[in-house]
Amino acid sequence: MQRIVIVVSAYIAVQMLSDIASLRIILLAGWSMDAGTLVYPLTFTLRDLVHKTAGISAARTMILLAAGINVFMAAFFWLVGQIPPDPAVGAQEGFALLLSPVWRIVGASICAEVVSELLDTGIYQRWVDRMGPRRQWARVLVSNGVSVPIDSLLFAFLAFGGVFSIDIVWAIVGTNIAVKLLVTVLSIPLIYAVPDRQESVE
Numbered sequence: 001m002q003r004i005v006i007v008v009s010a011y012i013a014v015q016m017l018s019d020i021a022s023l024r025i026i027l028l029a030g031w032s033m034d035a036g037t038l039v040y041p042l043t044f045t046l047r048d049l050v051h052k053t054a055g056i057s058a059a060r061t062m063i064l065l066a067a068g069i070n071v072f073m074a075a076f077f078w079l080v081g082q083i084p085p086d087p088a089v090g091a092q093e094g095f096a097l098l099l100s101p102v103w104r105i106v107g108a109s110i111c112a113e114v115v116s117e118l119l120d121t122g123i124y125q126r127w128v129d130r131m132g133p134r135r136q137w138a139r140v141l142v143s144n145g146v147s148v149p150i151d152s153l154l155f156a157f158l159a160f161g162g163v164f165s166i167d168i169v170w171a172i173v174g175t176n177i178a179v180k181l182l183v184t185v186l187s188i189p190l191i192y193a194v195p196d197r198q199e200s201v202e
Contacts, residue, residue, distance in 0.1 A: 003194050004054050011046040014039050015066040019109050033175040041183035044144045053194045056125045063117045067110050074106045108158035116151030136191045144184040152176035
């Protein structure tokens with residue numbers, strides 16, 4: 001139970017951090033990408049850990065809960081940005097500029113997260129149904145290998161299509177996929193950090 005609480009908390013925290021950071025487009029080693037990509041790929045492996053330990057229903061509930069929390073977070077930041085600051089306290093002008101949501105990016109991010117993570121969940125479960133406990137590393141690679149490109153395509157085109165040139169959008173897609181798959185490969189050992197659901201119940 002303690003492991004589930006830790007992993008679910010980490011998943012939601014990373015989702016929130018990535019949605020906030022996605023408001024900024026950065027250059028990393030000459031590649032253009034949203035800053036949320038630096039942490040967001042971890043959510044796929046964290047989702048796998050919850051799925052492995054608590055089952056598909058818990059994983060789906062967590063995905064939808066995280067989406068709801070991110071919508072609430074964006075709305076709350078917007079509301080706080082609209083309330084006049086106390087003039088007696090300095091250095092507050094930047095809050096609304098920094099944290100007030102760009103709703104198109106927020107919507108694109110949440111849409112991409114929900115679709116790709118639910119897709120990841122379905123693929124992961126089909127692998128488990130066919131292969132059982134064998135080749136746990138492969139279930140991560142297969143499920144993430146499909147869901148990561150879908151996530152990157154949805155986010156980039158929903159958020160930036162028609163805003164930036166098509167070359168920039170495709171550059172963001174390519175960088176997102178490369179970084180996310182790299183993090184997927186590096187995080188594969190984490191799948192062995194938690195027991196299968198059957199083991200955790202016993």
